[in-house]
Amino acid sequence: MSRWAALGLAALVLQGCGGGGESVAPITPDTGQAAPPADAASQASSPASSPASTPASAPVTPPTDAASTPPTTLNGRTLVWNDEFSTNGLPDSSKWAYDTYRNKDGWYNNELQYYGNARLQNSSISDGVLSVTALRETITKANFSDARTAGFSFSSARLITQGKYTFRYGFVEVRAKLPCSLGTWPAIWMLGSSAGTWPDIGEIDILEQRGTNSAAKQTVLATLHMRSNYGGDGITATRSLPDACTAFHNYQLTWSDNKIELGVDGTVFNSYNKPAGANNNNWPFDKPQYLLLNLAMGGDLGGAVPAAFGRDSMQVDYVRVYQ
Numbered sequence: 001m002s003r004w005a006a007l008g009l010a011a012l013v014l015q016g017c018g019g020g021g022e023s024v025a026p027i028t029p030d031t032g033q034a035a036p037p038a039d040a041a042s043q044a045s046s047p048a049s050s051p052a053s054t055p056a057s058a059p060v061t062p063p064t065d066a067a068s069t070p071p072t073t074l075n076g077r078t079l080v081w082n083d084e085f086s087t088n089g090l091p092d093s094s095k096w097a098y099d100t101y102r103n104k105d106g107w108y109n110n111e112l113q114y115y116g117n118a119r120l121q122n123s124s125i126s127d128g129v130l131s132v133t134a135l136r137e138t139i140t141k142a143n144f145s146d147a148r149t150a151g152f153s154f155s156s157a158r159l160i161t162q163g164k165y166t167f168r169y170g171f172v173e174v175r176a177k178l179p180c181s182l183g184t185w186p187a188i189w190m191l192g193s194s195a196g197t198w199p200d201i202g203e204i205d206i207l208e209q210r211g212t213n214s215a216a217k218q219t220v221l222a223t224l225h226m227r228s229n230y231g232g233d234g235i236t237a238t239r240s241l242p243d244a245c246t247a248f249h250n251y252q253l254t255w256s257d258n259k260i261e262l263g264v265d266g267t268v269f270n271s272y273n274k275p276a277g278a279n280n281n282n283w284p285f286d287k288p289q290y291l292l293l294n295l296a297m298g299g300d301l302g303g304a305v306p307a308a309f310g311r312d313s314m315q316v317d318y319v320r321v322y323q
């Protein structure tokens with residue numbers, strides 16, 4: 001796989017812009033620095049955190065699988081690619097690959113996770129919902145052939161369509177429920193698949209969420225990165241979404257040849273018009289991109305991982321692309 005698939009998460013560094021008022025200092029992306037080992041306190045085993053919101057007395061229901069049969073047309077567009085996650089087990093290998101490229105050298109932004117390759121512990125489908133799960137476990141050669149040294153304590157997954165599906169322009173909707181645990185940094189996003197270096201290839205972050213405090217877990221981010229604006233200078237916006245980690249929401253991208261709109265549940269909260277006299281520096285979004293779903297731990301947007309963290313998931317009901 002292209003190394004650019006691995007570089008993208010470096011782009012997810014944003015300036016703080018809400019969610020409690022704290023800020024994240026911009027850092028230089030793509031320096032390739034190894035993530036630091038987790039601190040000693042985080043080595044302690046602990047019970048799983050539980051973001052469950054269903055009272056014990058409530059009827060038992062399967063995870064929300066709101067619409068397992070997607071409309072074939074939507075607002076004049078036609079469904080061209082989708083995954084409803086309707087088959088239990090690992091994700092469909094004809095649609096998704098696993099990005100483990102930076103495990104050995106460390107992921108960007110001081111992130112703490114190792115990404116699993118087709119590991120049910122980290123990516124599994126049940127009752128129509130994909131769970132991308134981060135969990136506390138000791139990373140060793142026994143469970144990760146590319147494990148480096150002792151001291152790494154979290155596994156997770158980063159699913160990509162690179163090499164399997166890319167597209168240009170259209171409407172993307174991803175229905176997802178985010179992890180409540182502090183220290184988690186979920187992302188639903190896209191990267192340019194053309195040859196070139198980040199950020200020249202362009203990055204569209206349909207959804208990110210910081211994990212630095214409870215207010216951050218009630219806020220979502222949408223951001224664009226390109227040569228003219230990237231890292232802490234990305235074109236970003238936030239939206240309050242108090243139940244983002246207890247309810248499914250529809251995260252949406254509308255991408256045309258002259259405008260990008262990012263929103264949730266039908267409300268656009270970040271938009272960017274193709275500039276007059278556009279060039280690749282300020283409009284790299286005229287080339288195909290691929291999709292990514294991942295759950296990072298810690299790092300510049302995830303923040304400190306509480307000692308009590310055991311496991312948590314980003315749940316995805318579907319990914320749909322209309323053109």
Ligand SMILES: [Ca+2]
Binds near residue numbers: 066068084316317
């Ligand atoms: Ca589904």
